[in-house]
Amino acid sequence: MSTIEEYDCIVIGAGVQGSFTACQLAKQSRKTLLLEQFVLPHTRGSSHGQTRIIRKAYMQDFYTHMMEECYELWAQLEREAGIKLFRQTGLLVMGPENSESYQLIKNTLQKNKVPMAILNHDNFCQHIPNVNLAVGNGAVVDLTAGVLYADRALKTVQGQFQKLGGVIRDKEKVIDIKPGPVVTVSTSAGVYRANRVVITAGPWANRLLAHTGLQLPLEVVKINVCYWKEKVPGSYDVKKRFPCFLLTEGEETKDHIYGLPSNEYPGLMKICYHMGSETDPDQRDKQTDRSDIDILKRFIARCFPGLVPEPAVVESCLYTLTPDDHFVLDCHPSYSNIVIGAGFS
Template sequence: MTESSEYVVIGAGLAGAATAWQLAARGHDVTILERTVPASHDGSSHGSARIFRYAYPDEFYTKAVIESKFLWDELDRASGLELITPFGAVDYGPERQPEHLARVLAAAGVEHELLSAAEARARWPHIAFDTSVLWHPGAGVIDAERSVNAMIDQAVTHGARLLTGWNVTSVDKRDSGYRVSSETGEEIDAGNVIVSAGGWLPGLLERLGLPAGFLAGLPEITVRQEQAYHFRYPESSGGEPWPTFIHKSAEIQTYGLPGGRDAGFAGQKVAEYNGGKFIPSAAAQTGTVDPENRRRVVDYVQKYLPGLDPEPYAETTCLFTNTPTEDFLIDRADGLTVLSPCSGHGAKFAPLIGQWAADLATGTGEVPARFRQATARIGAN
């Protein structure tokens, strides 16, 4: 017998878990289908360390972070957890434009300081700043895995069902909605489907029953296998936590943050932004670190992060699923909503992405037009 559900959410990463939470909290019948387990280690939402920050060159995103933080606080209250640990953030480098970022934060009313390189080096001598520096203390580190599980718990508390080990192979349009099928022959009929498959999305798109015009109007979706490395704090540091950072020069863009339990709380997690190789979809990931990327990041640490041991004591791979503009994808055709890719910066917006997706799927609200490129292109033709 084929089961049924009013809403089916495919994927239990940050975006999917947030959407399920929002839908279930509104009283809808929700089923969550997860290929393995929530916050799967071969997905994009695993581990304990993602940057939460307000600094964006585009004021739209800074305002969205402020809106998202209200929802993070709501989740903290509901779960009894502190899912964002405050560390503050420094932004610097000739291509990062700290002065512009400071103007955006000032306009949004976000606490910040603009420091000279010398002032910043005096405060954080373990970082070799090469330009003026934006500091904003409200930034921190998101525990991604605990956040996913907290949102899933809230969804289940409000009546949602979670089905794990459920690998979706197709979504077929029916007169009354959609039939979702798994590789083991299970089926669920749904009035509405929300697809939040992250790096698996490119391999699913042709099997979702999307209208041809909508499918053609979607932005290009690319997947990278990224690498991140953990560099040990020196014993002389006294355990003082480092801030998160984004450093952007003409040669390389890097980011770093306290590594959390991912690597024993012993060091800073450092990575090159979009430094990984392109792969067709998440199914093609190897989990093998690229030695050239390791060399670039080690060279960077030696030059710019003198306070760290330049030999990584742990390393890992992860997935970035990107659009060309790095805007999110939250769009809908008939009763099928497609959301993500989050382009390497979506974790901090997860509760808000869930709210936007739930609004769109239920028809009770709209999402920003920049996230609905396929719908916009159809309307323009």
């Protein structure tokens, strides 16, 4: 009979949330196990891909305040690992001047004294080439924002975790969780016990929480991650300091559209619609809705004249959403030694 391995903490889900949590626990000299159902690295969840936007431009103050610590932690990881994980590009925020979401972001930046630039129709073109600012729209730039190298960051923090003595077991799907003063976690390959368990399983969170008698109001949606070809290579290049951007709302949409300068695919700019269609995380390929791509094509034809308004590459990513779009980070209501992090999209 195989022995049951014992740990101080078990973290389930090795995406960005779980991997960083595990690393912080290992820094506190906790004997920590990080479990992942897929072979690492993988593209099945929400943390894959080469780039993500990092910003202080939010509608709510508390996110802007949280980002102060986030920037420090990213810089700390870069120093510890000796690897570049962040490139400052700025974030261009556009939206109807009189709309609530645009004004909230602008006000939050001003109130918190975040370095920023306010653009108008007269000076917009000289600062932001190859973009058309819609009539009635305002524009501000969060100068502190930029691009995080997501895949590189994930690999780096997992490496740091292992250097600190942490154990990663991938291709181990959790099949049961038995709560108690000591939590027992059974996987496809073994049984483990720990004083504390952290569940950061993204789209699979509710499947794991079912073992603990809890379900959260989480919705899993599939996002089409689209890359658009530059008509003239280099027009929207990260090396030429072209910024990330966020459209709060526009002619085509009431939801955000966001984009990052060309980087992972040379000559292709990443522009996506910040909403998708509900899906089963294990059956994502059956979700073939492309209505978001039609919205993006109209937006790009109007606002980005230097891009071909037909996606050159379409990949997919899963979002996990809560009803109010704010994440859940809390202890289980019945078992205080089980911590839940979910809904980070």
